[in-house]
Amino acid sequence: MNKIVDLTLNYTNDFTGFSKETSRTIKKDGWNASILTFYSHCGTHMDAPIHFNVSQQTIDKIPVSDFVGKAWVIDVREVGSKGLITVNHIPNDVLNDFVSGDSLVFWTGWSQYVNIPKYRDELPRISKDLANWCVDNKVKMIGVEPPSVADVNNIEEVTKIHQILLKSVVIIEGLTNLEKLQSNCVELIALPLKIEGGDGSPARVIAIEKQ
Template identity: 50%
Template structure:
């Protein structure tokens, strides 16, 4: 990539009382000499990354994911036309899949992040079909990033387990809860996604960035 570089933050800001988040004052400048906070974070809160150990597909934990897998070329595929509860299949992408190469990173731009804070965000999400999960596996996709809080229907445990396991068995890193995909101008970007280095972690909140050459 060459030319002017733009960095777009695809990470939701972590705030107190978001689902799975509690932030309390631990120290104050007035009383203790410095400001500090105690953070209580569910490992899959906000913008987060799943490790295969999340579903015990294998023993790879979040701290052991190779760093060279966490950055690289990514394609932004637009599925903003799909509706609530939609089961996303390969034919929903029309001709967009023609550009997908083995080993690519994929971000699905659905616009779903706008519903954060409503029951719709969690309960009505569009999700990955088994057919699409297998297709991504055949393409040896490296990272799959989505805006909803999950790649599957969180109210259907069987589906959640099946879709996560298919993706993870195919060595695909899953990132959920992305934001700001509507700010991307390009369909090809440089992606950087870094979780907290939690020993034996099943997942972690992650800082996810897109770099565009405009």
């Protein structure tokens, strides 16, 4: 039987950019319902090319086939605060078995810092060389634990890395629970909300491990 691991953060009112308010209650209205308000790039989320004007493709226009596929999980916990993740961090056995259309997920352990300043201000980043490698080798999705693939406090860096990747790679940010995976090769499914004209969207992301 396959093992399914949820890689999605819980959306709570502690999150900057998200709120959940009571709209209806059983006692007063006969049912429970909420009003949800969220920034399009908070929590576990996905980016669309229009996010950095790479193209006019919005989240609702990305083919759903780009949200599902084989993914290699790379342990880069050694990188640490503000570290750069490079092509050299990809093990040789993964490089040998990688084929066009595979995805990459980088395990940094960074989700343990959610909701504290370090999570945003000291995040490990994707290097320019790795971003170019992903495009050149037709990586389908790239997944990271931090809230961004690049330093959000450095507009030049965050723009450059996103502009490279969003030429052809689906970006997933804000992953968690990667330590629960027992295999370095999984089936990755990342489904954003279908928001018309959306620059990004929260997503439910799961990994399926074949037993």
